[in-house]
Amino acid sequence: MKLVTLCTAAGIALPKDGDANVTGFAIDHRKVAPGTVFGAFRGATFNGEDFIAAAINAGAVAVVASPEAKAEGAVHFADAEPRRLFARLAAQFFTPVPETLVAVTGTNGKTSTVELTRQIWRMAGIRAASIGTLGVTTSDESVSTGLTTPDIVTFLGNLSGLAREGVTHVAYEASSHGLSQYRIEGPRVAVGAFTNLSRDHLDYHATMEDYFAAKMRLFDEVVAQGGTAVVWADDAWSDRAIEHASRRGLRLFTVGSRGADIRLLARTPGGLGQRLEIEYAGQNFTIELPLIGAYQAANALVAAGLVLATGGDARATFDALKRLQTVRGRIERAAITPAGTPVYVDYAHTPDALEAAIAALRPHVAGRLIVVFGAGGDRDTGKRPEMGKVASEGADLAIVTDDNSRGEDPAAIRAMVLAGMDSRAREIGDRREAIGAALAEAKAGDVVLIAGKGHEQGQIIGSGAEARVLPFDDVTVAREMAGALGR
Numbered sequence: 001m002k003l004v005t006l007c008t009a010a011g012i013a014l015p016k017d018g019d020a021n022v023t024g025f026a027i028d029h030r031k032v033a034p035g036t037v038f039g040a041f042r043g044a045t046f047n048g049e050d051f052i053a054a055a056i057n058a059g060a061v062a063v064v065a066s067p068e069a070k071a072e073g074a075v076h077f078a079d080a081e082p083r084r085l086f087a088r089l090a091a092q093f094f095t096p097v098p099e100t101l102v103a104v105t106g107t108n109g110k111t112s113t114v115e116l117t118r119q120i121w122r123m124a125g126i127r128a129a130s131i132g133t134l135g136v137t138t139s140d141e142s143v144s145t146g147l148t149t150p151d152i153v154t155f156l157g158n159l160s161g162l163a164r165e166g167v168t169h170v171a172y173e174a175s176s177h178g179l180s181q182y183r184i185e186g187p188r189v190a191v192g193a194f195t196n197l198s199r200d201h202l203d204y205h206a207t208m209e210d211y212f213a214a215k216m217r218l219f220d221e222v223v224a225q226g227g228t229a230v231v232w233a234d235d236a237w238s239d240r241a242i243e244h245a246s247r248r249g250l251r252l253f254t255v256g257s258r259g260a261d262i263r264l265l266a267r268t269p270g271g272l273g274q275r276l277e278i279e280y281a282g283q284n285f286t287i288e289l290p291l292i293g294a295y296q297a298a299n300a301l302v303a304a305g306l307v308l309a310t311g312g313d314a315r316a317t318f319d320a321l322k323r324l325q326t327v328r329g330r331i332e333r334a335a336i337t338p339a340g341t342p343v344y345v346d347y348a349h350t351p352d353a354l355e356a357a358i359a360a361l362r363p364h365v366a367g368r369l370i371v372v373f374g375a376g377g378d379r380d381t382g383k384r385p386e387m388g389k390v391a392s393e394g395a396d397l398a399i400v401t402d403d404n405s406r407g408e409d410p411a412a413i414r415a416m417v418l419a420g421m422d423s424r425a426r427e428i429g430d431r432r433e434a435i436g437a438a439l440a441e442a443k444a445g446d447v448v449l450i451a452g453k454g455h456e457q458g459q460i461i462g463s464g465a466e467a468r469v470l471p472f473d474d475v476t477v478a479r480e481m482a483g484a485l486g487r
C-alpha cells in the first residue's frame with residue numbers, strides 16, 4: 001500500500017518526497033522488515049529513537065517520531081505526540097475492522113464485562129469476540145496477548161484478523177495504560193463503558209486525577225462523535241464520568257440503582273447466583289443471574305447496556321443474562337464436590353479484592369467458607385499480613401499456600417501472611433495439596449474459594465535468568481481434586 005494513500009485516508013500531510021510502498025507497521029525495531037513504518041517512542045525503559053538507525057537498516061521506509069529525532073534515509077513523520085500519529089496512520093493500514101466495536105474502562109470489572117458482552121452477542125447468533133486480560137477470545141478459545149490492552153500494532157492486527165474471520169462485533173478492555181499510550185487509537189468505537197474507579201496504578205499515573213483523566217480519554221476521544229457512553233451510575237466517580245460524556249455530546253445510557261436506563265430495583269443473592277429485579281424502558285424484568293456477587297451483577301448489567309446501546313433486543317438481552325457462563329477466573333465456579341460444595345476460583349490477589357470475593361460468597365454459605373490463598377513474591381510485601389487478616393476475619397477456615405513465589409523463599413512469604421492471621425489458620429505450601437485439603441474438608445453447605453491466580457496458567461518460581469513457570473491451573477486442579485473425592 002502507498003504511504004500517500006494512508007496519509008490521505010488519515011488526513012495527515014505526507015512529508016515532502018515521501019511516498020513509499022508500505023508492507024507493515026512496527027513499534028519494536030526487531031520486528032521491522034523492508035517496507036515497515038516504524039514508530040519510535042520514548043518509553044519508560046528505552047528511548048525508541050535510539051533504534052531508528054537500526055530500523056532503517058532493516059528496511060523501514062518511514063519513521064514516526066518526535067520532531068527532535070533524526071531519521072535519515074526514511075520519511076520522517078515528526079510529531080510531539082508520535083504514538084497518536086502512528087496510530088492514526090496504522091489504522092488506515094489494518095483494514096477492515098469489525099463493524100461494531102465497544103470498549104470498557106474502569107478499575108475493576110473490565111474483563112468480566114467484555115466477556116459477558118461477547119457471550120450475550122453470541123447467544124443472539126452474532127459472530128463476536130472480546131479482547132482483554134484473558135486474551136483474544138472467540139467462541140471458547142482465548143489467545144493471550146500478554147497485556148490487558150495490547151500494543152497498537154497487535155491490537156489493530158487482531159481487529160483486522162477477526163474481521164477477516166467474519167467477526168462483526170468486538171468488545172475490548174481499555175486500560176488506563178492503554179488509553180494514555182494511544183494503544184487503542186484508530187478505529188473509533190460506537191459505545192464506551194465506564195464501570196468504576198478506585199486506587200490503582202498510582203506508580204504510573206501519579207494522582208487519582210491523572211488516573212481518572214486517562215480513563216476519560218475513552219469518552220473524550222475514543223468513542224466516535226454521536227456515540228454512546230454506558231455508565232455504571234452507582235460509583236463515586238460516575239457523576240464525573242457522565243459529565244465528561246455529556247460535555248462531548250455523547251448519548252448517555254446509565255445503569256445501576258441510580259441508573260436512568262437500566263434501573264436495578266432489587267438484588268437477592270441465593271443458591272448459585274442472584275435474582276435481579278430491573279426496569280428498562282418502562283417495563284420490569286426479573287433475571288435469575290447465574291453469577292455471584294454485587295459486582296458481577298453490575299458487570300452483567302453494563303454488558304447488557306452495551307448490547308442494547310448497539311441495537312440489541314431488550315427481551316432477548318435480558319433473557320441471555322440468565323444463561324451467562326461464569327467468566328474465567330472471576331468467581332468462576334470450577335467444580336462441585338461429591339458432597340455438593342461449590343468450588344470457586346477467583347483472581348483476587350490484593351486485600352481489597354480478597355475481601356470483596358469473600359463478601360460476595362458469604363450470602364451463599366450455609367455452612368463454612370473455606371479459603372485457600374497466598375501472596376506473590378517480589379511484589380508489595382505490605383499486603384501480605386493484610387491479606388492474612390482479611391482471610392482470617394472473613395473465612396471460617398483459611399489455608400495459606402504458595403502463589404508465584406518468584407525470587408523469594410515461599411516459606412518466608414507464608415510466614416508474613418500468617419503474621420496477620422489468628423491461630424486457626426492452616427499452612428500448606430504445596431498449592432495442589434492445599435486445594436486437595438480444602439475440598440476434602442468441605443461438607444454440604446460449605447463453599448470453597450481458591451483465590452489469587454484466577455485465569456493464570458502457571459506458578460512462577462525463581463527470578464531473572466532462573467525464573468521458571470511451572471504449569472498450574474487452579475480450575476483444573478480443583479476439578480481433578482473434586483473428581484478424586486468421588487472415586
Ligand SMILES: CC(=O)N[C@H]1[C@@H](OP(=O)(O)OP(=O)(O)OC[C@H]2O[C@@H](n3ccc(=O)[nH]c3=O)[C@H](O)[C@@H]2O)O[C@H](CO)[C@@H](O)[C@@H]1O[C@H](C)C(=O)N[C@@H](C)C(=O)N[C@H](CCC(=O)O)C(=O)O
Nearest residue numbers: 027028029041043044045046048051147148149151175177
Ligand atoms: C509501563 C508500560 O505500560 N509499558 C508499556 C509500554 O512500554 P514503553 O513505551 O515504556 O516501552 P519501552 O520498553 O520503554 O521501549 C520504548 C520503545 O522502544 C521500543 N524498543 C525497545 C527495545 C528494543 O530493543 N527495541 C525497540 O524498538 C519499544 O517497542 C517501545 O516502543 O509499551 C509497550 C508496548 O506497547 C508495552 O509492552 C509496555 O508494557 C509493559 C510490558 C507492562 O507491563 N505494562 C503494564 C503495566 C500494562 O500496560 N498494564 C495495563 C493495565 C492492566 C490493568 O488494568 O491492570 C495493560 O493494559 O495491560
